[in-house]
Amino acid sequence: MKYLLMAVVIFLAACGDNEFSKMSDKELRQRDYQCKMMANPSTAEIQVCNNIRRECERRAADGHYAC
Numbered sequence: 001m002k003y004l005l006m007a008v009v010i011f012l013a014a015c016g017d018n019e020f021s022k023m024s025d026k027e028l029r030q031r032d033y034q035c036k037m038m039a040n041p042s043t044a045e046i047q048v049c050n051n052i053r054r055e056c057e058r059r060a061a062d063g064h065y066a067c
Contacts, residue, residue, distance in 0.1 A: 020055035025066040032056055032067040 020028065035041070035049035056067035 020051055021058075023055070025059075025064075028052065028055060028059075028066050 023031070031052050032049075035045075035052055038045060038049070041049065053067075059066045
């Protein structure tokens with residue numbers, strides 16, 4: 001059950017980049033900070049944090065430094 005849940009979260013996180021592009025700067029900045037403060041993130045949390053970091057980098061490339 002644990003592995004099934006983890007697989008679903010990873011799948012949704014990988015497909016959910018659009019979710020992060022709709023996120024406000026404030027929320028994205030908060031989520032990025034939470035990712036940086038995690039001591040032992042799970043595999044699913046690492047994937048979500050990678051997606052958040054990617055969105056921060058995408059916005060920075062557009063000249064909009066949200067994170």
